[in-house]
Every structure is written in C-alpha cells, then in structure tokens.
Amino acid sequence: MSLTISAVPQGFSAFITNLGIRDTTDDFVFIKSSVPCVADGVFTQSLFAGPSVTISRDHLKDSQAQGIVVISKNANVANGSVGIADAEEVLQLVATETGIPAHNIVIASTGVIGRRYPIEKIRAGLLGLGKKFTDADFNAAARAIMTTDTVPKLAIRQIGNSKLVGIAKGVGMIEPNMATLLTFFFTDAAISANSLRTIFRSTIDKTFNCLSVDTDTSTSDSAVILANGIAGEVSEPDFASALQEVAQELVLKIARDAEGATKIIQVTVDSAINYAQAKKVAKAIVNSPLVKTAVYGADPNWGRVAMAIGKCENEHQINPDRVVISFDNVKVYPNSLTDENLQQLRQIMSKEQVDIHVSLNIGEASATVWGCDLSEGYIEINGKYST
Numbered sequence: 001m002s003l004t005i006s007a008v009p010q011g012f013s014a015f016i017t018n019l020g021i022r023d024t025t026d027d028f029v030f031i032k033s034s035v036p037c038v039a040d041g042v043f044t045q046s047l048f049a050g051p052s053v054t055i056s057r058d059h060l061k062d063s064q065a066q067g068i069v070v071i072s073k074n075a076n077v078a079n080g081s082v083g084i085a086d087a088e089e090v091l092q093l094v095a096t097e098t099g100i101p102a103h104n105i106v107i108a109s110t111g112v113i114g115r116r117y118p119i120e121k122i123r124a125g126l127l128g129l130g131k132k133f134t135d136a137d138f139n140a141a142a143r144a145i146m147t148t149d150t151v152p153k154l155a156i157r158q159i160g161n162s163k164l165v166g167i168a169k170g171v172g173m174i175e176p177n178m179a180t181l182l183t184f185f186f187t188d189a190a191i192s193a194n195s196l197r198t199i200f201r202s203t204i205d206k207t208f209n210c211l212s213v214d215t216d217t218s219t220s221d222s223a224v225i226l227a228n229g230i231a232g233e234v235s236e237p238d239f240a241s242a243l244q245e246v247a248q249e250l251v252l253k254i255a256r257d258a259e260g261a262t263k264i265i266q267v268t269v270d271s272a273i274n275y276a277q278a279k280k281v282a283k284a285i286v287n288s289p290l291v292k293t294a295v296y297g298a299d300p301n302w303g304r305v306a307m308a309i310g311k312c313e314n315e316h317q318i319n320p321d322r323v324v325i326s327f328d329n330v331k332v333y334p335n336s337l338t339d340e341n342l343q344q345l346r347q348i349m350s351k352e353q354v355d356i357h358v359s360l361n362i363g364e365a366s367a368t369v370w371g372c373d374l375s376e377g378y379i380e381i382n383g384k385y386s387t
Helices: 051-059 080-098 119-125 138-144 193-206 236-257 275-287 289-296 302-310 339-349 376-383
Strands: 012-017 028-043 064-074 105-112 153-159 162-169 182-190 222-233 264-272 324-327 330-333 353-359 365-372
Touching: 012 138, 028 051, 028 080, 028 138, 028 182, 028 193, 051 080, 051 105, 051 222, 064 080, 064 138, 064 182, 064 222, 080 105, 080 119, 105 182, 105 222, 138 153, 138 162, 153 236, 162 222, 162 236, 182 236, 193 222, 193 236, 236 264, 236 365, 264 275, 264 289, 275 289, 275 302, 275 353, 275 365, 289 302, 302 324, 302 330, 302 353, 324 339, 330 339
Parallel strands: 064 105, 182 222, 264 353
Antiparallel strands: 012 028, 028 064, 028 222, 153 162, 162 182, 264 365, 324 330, 324 353
C-alpha cells in the first residue's frame, strides 16, 4: 500500500534517515505532531525489557506525547546503565533540536540485543534535525523500522473527517505479551485519554496479542498510538472499529511476512467457557511446531490439533468427546480421514491461508488467533542472524 499526502492524518511530520546503525538502509525515524497528542502505549512484559520500553512506559504515564523516535537494527537491550544513558541522550538530542520536551517523546528500538548504539554516529546524524522535517511519509517510516522484514507494513482508514494510519514491523521473535514487534498508530481524531486507553488496549489484546510466529516474546515489543485531535471529534464506536481493522490488517501482514513462512494459519476456537480459555487453546494450536509443519507440508493431520488441545491440561472443563475439529468447513474429528476427503483436505491445507476451527461445545465464548507455518527458511534466517 502506498499513501498519498492527502490520505494521511493532519499535523504529522517526520525525519527519516540512515545513521549507520548497521548498514546503509534507513534506520532512524522521528514522527512528531504539530501539537501535543493524547497517547497510550502497551509494551512487552519481558523481564529483559530494554530502556526504550522502560523509558517510554514512564513517559506515557500522563497519557500524552508529541513524537515517536524509532531506531532499527539495534535493540539497545542488556547494556546496563550505559544503555539507559544512550537512550536518554537520544531523546535529549531530539528534544534540543525540536523544542519538544524529552518527556513528551516516546522511543522504540529493535534489532540485535546486547550491542550499544553507535552513539557517535547518532550524535552526528541528528545535528540540524529540527530543520529537516517533511510531511510524514508513513511508507518510508514503515520501511525504515524494518529489520528482517521483507516488505513494509502499513494500513489506513477514514473515520468521519479524520484518518488513522498504522505501521508495524516484525517477522520473528513474535509471541506478543503486551512482538521482535513494533507498531505505531497516528490519527488526527479527537478522543479522550480514557476512551483511547480503553479502545487501544482492547484492540491490541484481540489483534497483536493474538499473533504468534515462533512463541518467543521480544524484549522490545511496543505498541503506541498518538491522537492529535486536529480533525475534530469522531464516533467512538467508529474509531474502535477502524482501529480494529487497521490492527488486524497489520497482524495479517506480519503473519504473511513471518520468517520462513509460506502460509498464514488462522485458528478459531468457539463454544468455550470464556474468552481466556478460547484464546489459550487457540494459541496452543497455532504455536505447535507439529501443527505448523503439518500446514507447511499440506498434511491434514488433525491428530496434531487434538494433541495441542490436550496440552491445555488445566482446562478441566474440556471434554474430548464434545470437541469438534475442522479444516475450513470440513469436519475431521470426530470423523476421520477417508480416501474420499483426503484430497480435498490436502487442497485446503495447500492454500495461502489455512483455517483451523475447533468447537469445544462447553460455552459461548470464542477467540481467533493468527500465525504461520514453519519451514526450513526460519532456521536459515535465524541460524545466520548476527549475535
């Protein structure tokens, strides 16, 4: 997707450049609003969370921000007090150049863990930053935050007179608990801090927190939204619906671009006791290496799905005799594979998106999660990732 200037929210400008963090591609993004924004953020729960996470979490306590800094190709994690000092210096450099208080700037970092920022290069590259802003190019921003991604990820929706744009990066080390995953949303809609917080966190829980590539939770996962209000008030239900659509579109793009992936897996579990149970079972299925490899090989082995459900041993209400497993709309359990439906099921498993449906038949709640298959490509990429 390519966005024109007229298709983006008002009041945002950007500075995007290469600072030499790791290679010659763009690796620094600063997107700012012309006015302070209502803001919210959701971050990794990792015990090894980096300074970008801890600082940003603190800066958003007042539900306000005016800009977001993103450094790609270096996570600045596990560097101790030096890493914290480096992150704080980056924010102060940006604050000095722009006049925006450092505490009103959010920072995010992604890339290799355990390496310091090349701080001298960053200092040199940010000189004169304040005079180099252009209208926000979200396409370029989405490219600049990439690491092992192969394509930029962005989505946009119109909400009355306002617009909402989302960008994201992430293809590996993804089992969000708030993904390596960063996602940022910008809108010119006016919405209260309390409403934004409620809508944003519910949306993240039902989209990004329902995504898994490889079950590994990053140290740097960050999801942040800025709403500057320039376009005026919007219907909260319409805003919530648009945010859900943008977030889900980004989730599917991440799943499709996941490291080594050839197919998206969508797992829906319904008729559960509650949402938490449905999501737990669905995640057990989408995270199973055996399910993932079966999907990769177009093998309709429903026994692997049953195995994954069985791993949820604390969900004592689940009764195997009541469970129904389907691939697309073809029931495979309590039926079994036959010569008649085997070819049909193999065709289903060969699609770009494989839908697995499980009915627990013990309640009324449901959840849908997304992931991808597991191929030799994942090992190839991560076996050669720089330490």
